[in-house]
Amino acid sequence: MKKLPEIRIACPDWVTDVIDLDQLYSSDEARMRVAIACARENVLRGTGGPFGAAIFNAGTGALVAVGVNLVVPLNNSSLHAEIVAFMMAQASLGTYTLQRDGLPPHELFTSCEPCAMCLGAVLWSGVSRVVWSATREDADSISFDEGPVFAASYEYLRARGIAFVGGVLRDEGRAVLRLYDERGGPIYNA
Amino acid sequence: MKKLPEIRIACPDWVTDVIDLDQLYSSDEARMRVAIACARENVLRGTGGPFGAAIFNAGTGALVAVGVNLVVPLNNSSLHAEIVAFMMAQASLGTYTLQRDGLPPHELFTSCEPCAMCLGAVLWSGVSRVVWSATREDADSISFDEGPVFAASYEYLRARGIAFVGGVLRDEGRAVLRLYDERGGPIYNA
Numbered sequence: 001m002k003k004l005p006e007i008r009i010a011c012p013d014w015v016t017d018v019i020d021l022d023q024l025y026s027s028d029e030a031r032m033r034v035a036i037a038c039a040r041e042n043v044l045r046g047t048g049g050p051f052g053a054a055i056f057n058a059g060t061g062a063l064v065a066v067g068v069n070l071v072v073p074l075n076n077s078s079l080h081a082e083i084v085a086f087m088m089a090q091a092s093l094g095t096y097t098l099q100r101d102g103l104p105p106h107e108l109f110t111s112c113e114p115c116a117m118c119l120g121a122v123l124w125s126g127v128s129r130v131v132w133s134a135t136r137e138d139a140d141s142i143s144f145d146e147g148p149v150f151a152a153s154y155e156y157l158r159a160r161g162i163a164f165v166g167g168v169l170r171d172e173g174r175a176v177l178r179l180y181d182e183r184g185g186p187i188y189n190a
Numbered sequence: 191m192k193k194l195p196e197i198r199i200a201c202p203d204w205v206t207d208v209i210d211l212d213q214l215y216s217s218d219e220a221r222m223r224v225a226i227a228c229a230r231e232n233v234l235r236g237t238g239g240p241f242g243a244a245i246f247n248a249g250t251g252a253l254v255a256v257g258v259n260l261v262v263p264l265n266n267s268s269l270h271a272e273i274v275a276f277m278m279a280q281a282s283l284g285t286y287t288l289q290r291d292g293l294p295p296h297e298l299f300t301s302c303e304p305c306a307m308c309l310g311a312v313l314w315s316g317v318s319r320v321v322w323s324a325t326r327e328d329a330d331s332i333s334f335d336e337g338p339v340f341a342a343s344y345e346y347l348r349a350r351g352i353a354f355v356g357g358v359l360r361d362e363g364r365a366v367l368r369l370y371d372e373r374g375g376p377i378y379n380a
Binding site for chain 1: 191192196197205206212264277284287305309311337346
């Protein structure tokens with residue numbers, strides 16, 4: 001008789017060695033360095049794809065959760081860094097939306113522009129601002145497809161109160177993608 | 191010191207009572223009835239939102255995995271039925287893509303047209319055909335937003351070899367949405 005598996009998702013153990021979860025991160029650059037450090041270490045330690053993300057309390061800069069790409073090690077095509085970060089943040093706060101009454105505004109920082117899946121997930125997550133480093137073109141340049149995202153996609157989300165900023169520390173985000181490419185990391189679903 | 195949680199995702203225990211995981215489902219209608227039964231039971235048993243999905247071996251009709259919406263019970267906005275079904279199917283087969291060499295084509299059946307997140311996830315999942323019952327308009331009619339999905343989104347995915355069929359057993363799929371609405375189920379992120 002066939003059975004359905006239980007799925008278990010955890011960030012690699014190195015995350016708490018590399019990232020100070022208890023620090024306050026005040027600037028966009030400081031917040032982006034957390035996301036990029038997650039991406040870079042994920043490549044260097046061989047624990048997944050070249051993508052990292054982090055969720056912050058927008059006002060205080062408290063780091064709520066991080067995520068790294070776990071697609072290949074966990075055999076799970078949905079575990080992009082942003083999705084993992086949303087899951088960790090929501091589990092930590094005990095809510096299915098970061099816009100729940102009584103919660104402060106939250107922001108997603110991600111080392112690369114979100115793909116179509118993650119951009120959809122942004123809408124359901126409850127974050128009010130999304131900031132990325134490397135762009136869709138940078139991901140394309142190492143043959144990662146970003147899926148069906150259009151100018152109208154961003155318009156749709158902006159109309160629902162979500163702000164977007166791209167290209168923060170772009171050189172550093174792009175460098176992680178190149179590092180992964182140079183090391184011959186798998187480009188799944190190219 | 192802050193810690194990152196471990197996420198655990200399992201389908202409710204009733205699934206194996208209601209769905210025969212070992213049967214072969216030969217027609218589109220037989221396959222869709224599995225997805226709709228998951229959606230309906232999820233409402234009746236109060237274990238999540240009014241959405242169900244199933245993944246089949248396209249040729250044999252073997253049922254590989256099912257998924258139900260678990261957003262509210264698991265505090266996780268990404269756990270739409272389709273995402274859960276992809277995770278279960280990939281974990282069962284030990285692959286991050288259902289298009290891996292040596293695997294037969296797979297199809298996603300879902301009780302309602304996929305939202306923007308799930309449509310993006312379709313591309314990464316490796317399924318080659320997506321069939322839904324209730325439409326975006328049916329979801330809208332009980333105030334569920336489907337996110338930024340456009341005609342161009344489907345064109346993008348069709349160009350990558352994915353086929354789409356909507357409205358199969360639409361009355362039955364829509365009836366589950368109405369049932370949920372009548373019972374006053376939460377419309378999260380409306």
